[in-house]
Amino acid sequence: MNYKASPEMRVGHVHLKVSDLDASIAWYRDVLGLDMTQRYGDQAAFLSAGGYHHHLGLNTWQSKAGRKPPEGTTGLYHAAFLYPDRKALGAAVANVRTKGVHIYGAADHGVSQAVYFDDPDGNGIELYWDRPSEDWPRDTDGNLAMINAPLDMDALVAEA
Numbered sequence: 001m002n003y004k005a006s007p008e009m010r011v012g013h014v015h016l017k018v019s020d021l022d023a024s025i026a027w028y029r030d031v032l033g034l035d036m037t038q039r040y041g042d043q044a045a046f047l048s049a050g051g052y053h054h055h056l057g058l059n060t061w062q063s064k065a066g067r068k069p070p071e072g073t074t075g076l077y078h079a080a081f082l083y084p085d086r087k088a089l090g091a092a093v094a095n096v097r098t099k100g101v102h103i104y105g106a107a108d109h110g111v112s113q114a115v116y117f118d119d120p121d122g123n124g125i126e127l128y129w130d131r132p133s134e135d136w137p138r139d140t141d142g143n144l145a146m147i148n149a150p151l152d153m154d155a156l157v158a159e160a
Contacts, residue, residue: 013054013056013057014055014056014057014076014079015056015057015059016056016057016076016079016119016121016123017060017061017062017066017121018060018063018119018121018123019060019063019065019066019121020060020064021042021044021045021059021060021064022042024045024058024120024121025039025047025058027119027120028047028056028058031095031096031099031101031119032081032092032095032096032125032127033049033092034047034048034049034055035047035048035049035051037051037052037053037054038054042060043059043061044057044059044060044061045057045058045059046058055081056079063121066121068121068122069122076123076124077124078116078123078124078126079123079124079125079126080114080126080127080128081126081127081128082128082129083127083128083129084129085129086113086156086159087159087160088129088160089115089127089128089129089156090156090157090158090159090160093127093156093157093160094160096115096117096127097157101117102117102118103115103116103153104116104117104118105117106150106151106153107149107150108147108149108150108151109146109147109148109149110131110136110137110145110146110147110149111130111131111133111136111137111144111146112128112129112130112131113128113129113131113151113156114127114128114129114151115127115128115151115153115156
């Protein structure tokens with residue numbers, strides 16, 4: 001019998017290697033609005049939203065003063081941050097724009113709406129909102145039929 005993960009399983013947090021801990025803490029605080037919950041000297045920090053122990057870990061254990069990975073290498077594609085509704089996503093995207101972060105992608109996937117950019121170390125970041133599952137597009141067999149349509153970011157931000 002093949003093992004099946006519990007349907008209640010969730011991705012709990014992301015831990016990123018960064019080159020400059022202080023700069024990364026400031027970026028995730030100012031751009032994503034996360035709060036630092038704990039710091040381990042100049043080597044690691046944990047950040048979260050809403051008082052959770054941590055959604056994001058940052059460390060310099062193997063990456064202090066490191067370089068961004070070159071194109072064409074393996075690694076993390078992006079870390080995704082889920083917002084509770086479209087209005088909250090719009091407010092977050094408005095802040096990202098205000099901070100001057102280069103947004104390189106935005107899409108309506110049918111199941112979700114998402115915006116993409118990089119942190120200072122080149123780690124991909126996705127901010128997204130999931131539609132209610134009953135509104136997800138499905139094919140005639142009932143399978144998910146995700147799409148990759150343009151997302152009107154101005155309309156998204158206007159809802160904030």
